Amino acid sequence: MGMQAALHLLYPPQCISCGEAVTSDFGLCGTCWRETPFIAGLVCDRCGVPLPGGEPDETALCDDCMTIARPWGQGRAALMYRDNARRLVLALKHGDRMDLARPAGVWLHRAAQPILRPGMLVVPVPLHWSRLFRRRYNQAALLSKAVAGLSSLEHCPDALIRSRHTGTQDGRTRDGRFANVTDAFKVPAKRAPLVEDRDILLVDDVMTSGATFAAATEALYQANARSVCILALARVAKDG
Numbered sequence: 001m002g003m004q005a006a007l008h009l010l011y012p013p014q015c016i017s018c019g020e021a022v023t024s025d026f027g028l029c030g031t032c033w034r035e036t037p038f039i040a041g042l043v044c045d046r047c048g049v050p051l052p053g054g055e056p057d058e059t060a061l062c063d064d065c066m067t068i069a070r071p072w073g074q075g076r077a078a079l080m081y082r083d084n085a086r087r088l089v090l091a092l093k094h095g096d097r098m099d100l101a102r103p104a105g106v107w108l109h110r111a112a113q114p115i116l117r118p119g120m121l122v123v124p125v126p127l128h129w130s131r132l133f134r135r136r137y138n139q140a141a142l143l144s145k146a147v148a149g150l151s152s153l154e155h156c157p158d159a160l161i162r163s164r165h166t167g168t169q170d171g172r173t174r175d176g177r178f179a180n181v182t183d184a185f186k187v188p189a190k191r192a193p194l195v196e197d198r199d200i201l202l203v204d205d206v207m208t209s210g211a212t213f214a215a216a217t218e219a220l221y222q223a224n225a226r227s228v229c230i231l232a233l234a235r236v237a238k239d240g
């Protein structure tokens with residue numbers, strides 16, 4: 001009996017969402033899979049939100065990305081932030097479900113295929129140290145590490161830091177969200193050589209207005225990054 005088979009006798013694989021028995025590790029059962037809104041088909045090239053019609057290889061932008069400043073180049077998301085995807089994102093963020101980073105990394109890796117470039121540096125959106133202390137881990141850094149590993153790209157969890165405490169983005173208007181995070185990030189001096197003239201893949205768990213991604217992108221450009229693409233586990237729909 002192989003090691004894998006022996007482990008399955010001890011720990012039968014379970015659905016990562018509901019705990020139901022499944023046939024392979026780190027998978028969703030059929031019911032949870034159907035309730036998890038994976039993004040497929042034609043998407044906005046800047047934020048990854050699904051768009052109606054069109055060919056999947058067409059380059060298109062959503063209404064938001066045509067009207068709101070998006071300093072980064074391309075962007076993708078793996079899931080829409082609703083139903084079971086919302087539950088999984090919240091479990092990763094607040095529920096000590098660090099194990100979810102592994103399957104989420106696979107979904108992110110798949111969604112990121114059109115925007116990955118050789119030599120990219122993978123960087124998470126940072127938490128402020130005080131929130132990191134309370135939460136013990138940065139869920140965005142777990143995701144960026146998983147994506148970097150699957151893509152064979154270099155990962156730097158502290159290429160960006162929060163230069164000031166911003167409080168939560170929850171409950172703010174779109175303009176309020178943008179104002180709240182202006183100049184909130186910087187590349188620390190010790191990481192400047194790593195970022196300079198580099199293509200960056202910036203990773204976060206959720207994209208709502210895009211304000212956080214925009215502020216983090218500006219900080220990377222201030223440190224002379226060559227290009228920035230963004231990748232979110234889940235995209236909040238405008239009217240969702």
Ligand SMILES: [Zn+2]
Nearest residue numbers: 015018029032
């Ligand atoms: Zn399930």
Ligand SMILES: [Zn+2]
Nearest residue numbers: 044047062065
């Ligand atoms: Zn968009």
